[in-house]
Amino acid sequence: MAEVLLSARQLTKRFGGLAAVNDVTLDLWRDRIHAVIGPNGAGKSTLTNLLSGDLRPTAGQVQLGSRDVTGWSPEKISRAGLGRSYQKTNIFLPFTVWENVRLAAQSRLPQAARWLRLAASVGEVNTRAERALELAGLQPRREAIAGTISHGEQRQLEIAMTLATQPQVLLLDEPLAGMGTVEAERMVELLLRLKKDHAMLLVEHDMDAVFALADHLTVMVNGQVIASGTPQEVRADAGVQSAYLGEEEAHG
Numbered sequence: 001m002a003e004v005l006l007s008a009r010q011l012t013k014r015f016g017g018l019a020a021v022n023d024v025t026l027d028l029w030r031d032r033i034h035a036v037i038g039p040n041g042a043g044k045s046t047l048t049n050l051l052s053g054d055l056r057p058t059a060g061q062v063q064l065g066s067r068d069v070t071g072w073s074p075e076k077i078s079r080a081g082l083g084r085s086y087q088k089t090n091i092f093l094p095f096t097v098w099e100n101v102r103l104a105a106q107s108r109l110p111q112a113a114r115w116l117r118l119a120a121s122v123g124e125v126n127t128r129a130e131r132a133l134e135l136a137g138l139q140p141r142r143e144a145i146a147g148t149i150s151h152g153e154q155r156q157l158e159i160a161m162t163l164a165t166q167p168q169v170l171l172l173d174e175p176l177a178g179m180g181t182v183e184a185e186r187m188v189e190l191l192l193r194l195k196k197d198h199a200m201l202l203v204e205h206d207m208d209a210v211f212a213l214a215d216h217l218t219v220m221v222n223g224q225v226i227a228s229g230t231p232q233e234v235r236a237d238a239g240v241q242s243a244y245l246g247e248e249e250a251h252g
């Protein structure tokens with residue numbers, strides 16, 4: 001039985017009269033990628049924001065490991081083991097790749113204890129940053145200025161920065177956005193490597209990547225889950241075909 005590292009129960013987020021996320025229940029399991037797909041406006045980003053604490057749910061619960069983290073701040077949820085990459089980049093462009101990853105590794109220390117623990121924790125922070133750099137395949141680029149590396153490498157760097165906080169659960173929002181074929185293939189390989197020991201939520205529009213990566217697939221339309229299962233089950237679902245996949249294919 002796969003281990004559930006994050007579970008969301010009956011999550012709802014209303015903006016005025018609009019239920020952007022409507023009664024969504026899902027689990028993220030260790031060593032598995034759970035992809036969430038759906039047309040523009042389906043509620044995928046809102047769902048990610050609810051899981052990371054960037055938005056408070058109108059109703060429902062989020063459990064991370066054994067803790068109920070509903071209503072916690074993003075910083076507290078991050079320290080509890082959830083890492084997320086943002087569509088909007090958090091990279092400091094004038095700094096080197098290594099400096100960015102190291103700063104991210106440091107950010108995990110609680111604010112109040114930071115100065116006290118600084119001296120003792122330098123070694124620990126460096127080790128964490130080294131490991132994240134290696135996992136993300138960025139060691140050869142460690143001294144490069146972040147603003148000068150390719151778009152694909154910047155997305156790798158964002159993931160390295162997320163990994164530097166040592167999350168057990170990873171939320172990745174469109175990690176392949178804007179990538180060419182070669183960069184996208186490299187990112188797919190990276191995500192497959194990261195699957196080990198992590199539970200991953202992947203929001204992605206690139207259907208080839210989704211079907212190459214996902215162990216479990218959830219389809220959202222208008223804030224609601226219309227199907228959830230293995231990629232094969234979802235692909236065969238008539239409702240999904242007419243609501244989403246068929247429409248994609250029809251538009252090429």
Ligand SMILES: Nc1ncnc2c1ncn2[C@@H]1O[C@H](COP(=O)(O)OP(=O)(O)OP(=O)(O)O)[C@@H](O)[C@H]1O
Nearest residue numbers: 015018019020038039040041042043044045046047
């Ligand atoms: N802060 C907000 N205030 C009001 N409405 C919002 C807000 N954020 C999102 N929405 C609305 O909620 C719905 C879901 O939006 P969301 O961005 O979560 O969809 P999405 O599936 O991530 O779309 P995309 O694939 O385009 O990123 C949309 O109708 C959107 O306009």
